[in-house]
Every structure is written in structure tokens, then in C-alpha cells.
Amino acid sequence: MNALLLDSSDKNLTVGLFYQKKMDEISYFSWQRQSENMVPEIDKILERNGCQKEELDAIVCSKGPGSYTGVRIAMSIAKTISFALNLPLYLVSSLEALKDGDRPSVCLMNARAKRSYIGVYQGKEVLLKDTILTNAEVLEFIAEHKDYSICGDVSYLGLEAKAPLICANLVSCIDDAHRCLEPLGARPIYLKDDYEDISHKIAIRPVKDEDIPALVDLENECFEPPYTENGLRYDLHENEFARLYVAVRKTEIIGYIHFSITFSSATINRIAVRKAFRKEGIGGLLLDQALKDCKEAEEPVDFLTLEVRVSNENAKEFYAKRGFEKVTIKRAYYTDGEDALYMVRPLFHEQNLSD
DSSP: OOEEEEEOSSSEEEEEEEETTEEEEEEEEOTTTHHHHHHHHHHHHHHHTTOOGGGOOEEEEEOOSSOHHHHHHHHHHHHHHHHHHTOOEEEEOTTGGGOOTTSOEEEEEEEETTEEEEEEEETTEEEEEEEEEEHHHHHHHHHHOTTSEEESOOGGGTOOOBOOOHHHHHHHTOSTTTEESOGGGOOOOOOHHHHHTGGGSEEEEEOOGGGHHHHHHHHHHHOSSOOOHHHHHHHHHTOTTEEEEEEEETTEEEEEEEEEEETTEEEEEEEEEOGGGTTSSHHHHHHHHHHHHHHTSSSOOOEEEEEEETTOHHHHHHHHHTTOEEEEEETTOSTTSOOEEEEEEEOHHHHHHHO
16 A cells, blocks of 8 residues: 655644555644645655655545644645545544554644644544643643643643654554545534534434434443443333433434432433543533423422442532532442442522522
């Protein structure tokens, strides 16, 4: 496989050639000059390796996120070569291209306005789908994952990073998952619009019967032991106190909440979000739906309660930030013997304010 490799998503220009099982690479700082430098560098790297364009088998290119203009430069050139030579085009996240081989890697790029593009990868696995977080959230994530490699130009965060392996990572993504089936229709990936309007791009709706397989999958990903399919169907159709909602992005179910309202109190039984979509505010949207149902209940709901594993620091912090108070420890609450922290959010004041 002979492949031309292109990236101009950030401050550096990178042109690589994987030819006759050997890698050659040109990479240097070229901020705001990628458009004038990339084509000459392609010609240079082909010439010095004695590679004719007709010998190429594939084009691999970063697709964003990153610099608005920079991402478009490499992609436009890649699309043109793909069309002219009838070559397959492979598109790779600019963040995935920064990863530290197969090690768990926090891949970062400056998104300005005290924000960062972030994606977390481990080999072929996506641990956190590309998104935008505030720099404070990024630093918090890094502090919680000290054994992960830090990748990218992170000097703006005051951090040091692994040297990028962009060309090697681009070559590793020559697979069906990254192949662009319609090269002329390829578009750069920008995350800022998604970041600004995330609440408008996620729908919260009641669970339908056909959603149950997706909920079972979520349960298996997030909980041990998980709820069973029969149990979920019972709660959906026969349990008069249970309420179930899903979070949907486009057509994919990416989270759900299971809670119960019983007279003057309510209990959250589950909030689950797929790992690739965490840290995007989805859990907060699901919790907001539970609070809305409590507010609109026929009888006033005075308390919203829940149990959470004492070892689940992320969940405890999530609930504490949303008004839940620690009440007591329930010893050996879970089937594996772990204790549960019992937390309560008083709602009667909120109820009175809305009257």
C-alpha cells in the first residue's frame, strides 16, 4: 500500500509518503502558509522517493477539528488528487492523528476562548468522542487520568506533550472505518457549532418499546449488574411509578434515565450515558427531564433521592453540583458488597417558587 498523507489542521504542515513499506515525512511550522506550501512539498516528497503519482494506492487526510482554513486546505488537495487519480480517500480525525500509538491518549488542540478540542483514543478504540471542553474541564479530566499520554500542542495549557506521530497514525487508519465512500462530498468537521448548540441537537423523549435493545446495550456498558430486558419491559409497560426517557442524537440513543415518582418523593434509579458522549452535558439534560416531571406531578414532590456507589467519584461530583446532599451510607448495598452513598435533593422550595 503506497499512500500520500496530508495534515494542515493546526499550525504545522505535514506531508507524508508511505512508499514501498517505508515512511518519509515533511513537517514544520507553517501557520497561515499551508496553502502555498503544501503542493510544492507533495511534489518534493514524491520526487525524492522516486514515486510516481500513478503508483499511489490511497490518500489519507485529516478532516478536523482544527483551524477553519487549515483543515480545508489539506482536504481540498486530497479530494482533488483522489478524483484525478481515482484513488480511495481515507479521512481521519485531526485529534486521532495525534494519539500516542496504542496507549490511552488525551489528544488536544487549542479551540480558543479558553476552550480545547479534545478526543481520547486507545488504539482503534474511541474513549471520548471528539468534542469541545473548557480548558478547566480538560485539566480536570487529565488530573483524573494521570496514566494517559497527553498529545498535541498543549503549551497554551502549560503542559508538555508526547511528540506527534501524525503520519504513522494516518497510515494506521487505512481501513473501512475511515474510508470516505463519496470523496467529492467530503466535508471538514468543525465542532464549534455543535458545542454552542448541543442542547438543540439532542432530543429527550419517552422510551418506546423498540428502544429496549438499545437500553440493554447501555446497561451492559455502564452497570454491573445491568438491568435485564424483561425488567426494563416490565417497568416500561406495567410499573405505574416508573418513568423512562432516552437522549437521542440524530437517530442514535446515547443515554437514558430511569426514575420513579411515588407520591411525595421521587427516586433516580439510573442515569446512563455512552462513554463516547460523556462530558457533553447529556446527563444534565436527562436529570432536567426528571426535575420537570417532578414539578408537573399531580401531587407535590418534596424530595428527589438516589444511591450511588461510594467509589464512583465522577457520579458523586455530578450529583453534588446539581444540588444533591449526602445523607448517609447504605452498607453493602450492591450485590458485590460495595456501600452506597444515599443522596437527596430537596424540591419543596423549588415547588413553592413555581406556584
